[in-house]
Amino acid sequence: MTQHVYDDYFFDEPAYNTHDGGYVPLEVADAPESQLAIPPLLKPDKETDTDAWYTLEAQKGETQILPGAKTKTWGYNAPLLGTTLAFEVGKHIHVTLKNSLDELTTFHWHGLSVSGPYVDGGCHAPVYPGESKQIDFTLDQPAATTWLHAHPCPSTAEQVWHGLAAMVLVRDQHEASLPLPRTYGVDDIPLVLQDRRFHENNQWDYHADYDPDGVQGPTAMINGTVNPVFDVTTQKLRLRILDGANRREWRLHFSDDLEFTQIASDSSLLPEPVHFTHLMLTCAERAEIIVDFKNYKEGDTVTLFSDDVPIVKFRIHAFKPDNSVLPDHLIDIHAPKVLPTTPVRKIVMSGMDEQVAIDGKKFNMQRIDATQPIGLAQYWDVTNTNTMHGGMVHPFHVHGTQFLVISRNGGAPYPNEHGYKDTVGVNPGETVRLLVRFDLPGVYMYHCHIIEHEDGGMMAQIQTYDPNKPMPKYRLMDMETLTQAFAKERGVDPDTMWMAGMDSYKKMGMKM
Numbered sequence: 001m002t003q004h005v006y007d008d009y010f011f012d013e014p015a016y017n018t019h020d021g022g023y024v025p026l027e028v029a030d031a032p033e034s035q036l037a038i039p040p041l042l043k044p045d046k047e048t049d050t051d052a053w054y055t056l057e058a059q060k061g062e063t064q065i066l067p068g069a070k071t072k073t074w075g076y077n078a079p080l081l082g083t084t085l086a087f088e089v090g091k092h093i094h095v096t097l098k099n100s101l102d103e104l105t106t107f108h109w110h111g112l113s114v115s116g117p118y119v120d121g122g123c124h125a126p127v128y129p130g131e132s133k134q135i136d137f138t139l140d141q142p143a144a145t146t147w148l149h150a151h152p153c154p155s156t157a158e159q160v161w162h163g164l165a166a167m168v169l170v171r172d173q174h175e176a177s178l179p180l181p182r183t184y185g186v187d188d189i190p191l192v193l194q195d196r197r198f199h200e201n202n203q204w205d206y207h208a209d210y211d212p213d214g215v216q217g218p219t220a221m222i223n224g225t226v227n228p229v230f231d232v233t234t235q236k237l238r239l240r241i242l243d244g245a246n247r248r249e250w251r252l253h254f255s256d257d258l259e260f261t262q263i264a265s266d267s268s269l270l271p272e273p274v275h276f277t278h279l280m281l282t283c284a285e286r287a288e289i290i291v292d293f294k295n296y297k298e299g300d301t302v303t304l305f306s307d308d309v310p311i312v313k314f315r316i317h318a319f320k321p322d323n324s325v326l327p328d329h330l331i332d333i334h335a336p337k338v339l340p341t342t343p344v345r346k347i348v349m350s351g352m353d354e355q356v357a358i359d360g361k362k363f364n365m366q367r368i369d370a371t372q373p374i375g376l377a378q379y380w381d382v383t384n385t386n387t388m389h390g391g392m393v394h395p396f397h398v399h400g401t402q403f404l405v406i407s408r409n410g411g412a413p414y415p416n417e418h419g420y421k422d423t424v425g426v427n428p429g430e431t432v433r434l435l436v437r438f439d440l441p442g443v444y445m446y447h448c449h450i451i452e453h454e455d456g457g458m459m460a461q462i463q464t465y466d467p468n469k470p471m472p473k474y475r476l477m478d479m480e481t482l483t484q485a486f487a488k489e490r491g492v493d494p495d496t497m498w499m500a501g502m503d504s505y506k507k508m509g510m511k512m
């Protein structure tokens with residue numbers, strides 16, 4: 001049987017970020033090649049058969065990214081980005097969240113099914129400087145590549161830009177039973193794709209680079225490395241790719257149009273592997289791909305590009321032949337039944353720049369925008385009302401759940417959207433139907449993952465509840481408290497403090 005190989009990006013070309021007025025094209029960095037940084041796996045403080053304890057510290061540091069001055073960076077247990085976490089499904093995980101920054105932050109588990117709003121780590125769960133908090137959870141979800149990032153509204157974008165983003169691998173027995181590369185750092189490699197602009201003395205300047213449609217920089221930074229090289233010592237590599245950029249879409253392809261196989265998307269394996277030569281990721285999306293270097297030999301180089309700019313070089317070394325065969329079927333996806341009596345939830349993402357909104361409103365921390373009982377499957381029709389002229393693909397993300405993509409404007413989803421996901425790119429003029437079910441009660445945010453849009457108010461929140469119990473009341477944060485805290489921590493007047501997201505509200509004459 002000949003396998004079909006897809007060679008297009010599927011998303012609507014007129015909506016690519018390249019057509020944006022403020023688009024910053026990637027440039028080849030004027031810097032030497034460096035070994036690709038592989039974040040070490042975080043070891044638990046203590047582990048038993050049933051439980052594991054970890055400590056996560058948000059900290060400031062300095063990182064030698066370019067020759068010359070070190071760059072001031074933030075990270076989790078590391079000066080930049082973080083150590084990689086790996087959690088076993090079914091194990092009871094205890095995490096101490098420690099904030100050693102000078103300002104408040106939150107620890108958001110993007111893609112984990114954990115209870116909201118406190119464990120989930122959105123804006124309602126601040127950890128103030130010098131403080132520690134304890135959380136615990138047990139995961140019941142398929143193996144996946146997820147991530148951890150800061151989420152303190154309205155400063156999520158700036159904190160992620162400083163470096164607060166780390167990979168979180170979810171492992172389960174099913175994934176472990178498949179013939180896939182899984183030796184972390186050898187043939188199982190995280191790739192966090194980001195972009196930055198380096199200013200004087202190699203420093204980042206978020207305010208100077210600010211764009212309400214998303215901050216970009218001309219230099220690709222992969223796992224915190226500029227011009228990275230990875231030494232390939234196995235025939236097959238599994239790349240766990242995360243679009244960890246604030247705004248940038250990545251249109252990935254290899255030299256020689258080398259084919260690769262996508263085996264997983266955001267929240268699970270794909271039911272069937274899908275073969276590509278080109279792959280586009282929008283912000284916060286993940287893809288696990290298998291690259292087979294069987295037609296290459298020691299001394300060869302294979303390059304990964306985004307658009308026409310090289311972003312990672314793979315230097316091929318001698319490797320043993322690997323005759324493992326990828327199964328045709330990787331995971332069973334069970335779409336929960338939707339009752340005919342369950343209404344379709346309609347969600348509208350609209351606007352650009354400061355006008356961004358969901359359902360015509362900007363985010364308000366104290367307002368619950370929707371409710372949904374746990375265990376109930378509901379269709380969510382998510383519409384992007386931008387037009388192809390000047391509009392963009394908005395990556396729609398829901399906290400605390402993994403959804404299925406049912407259709408795009410009534411047609412089939414893209415071939416790599418048949419597994420569970422938590423983020424989906426919605427084209428201008430498009431309605432994407434999702435099948436959404438929550439299993440845990442709580443308050444969860446849903447929003448555009450162009451992080452400046454989220455800070456600018458393209459965000460809402462849903463309360464999920466157990467229909468057999470009284471509706472709990474959650475203590476929700478408010479903007480006044482957070483603004484006052486940020487202003488005090490930064491030693492500035494709250495009325496004149498510059499905070500990117502607040503700018504969008506002010507320019508629209510709105511309060512947060």
Ligand SMILES: [Cu+2]
Nearest residue numbers: 394448450453
């Ligand atoms: Cu958006």
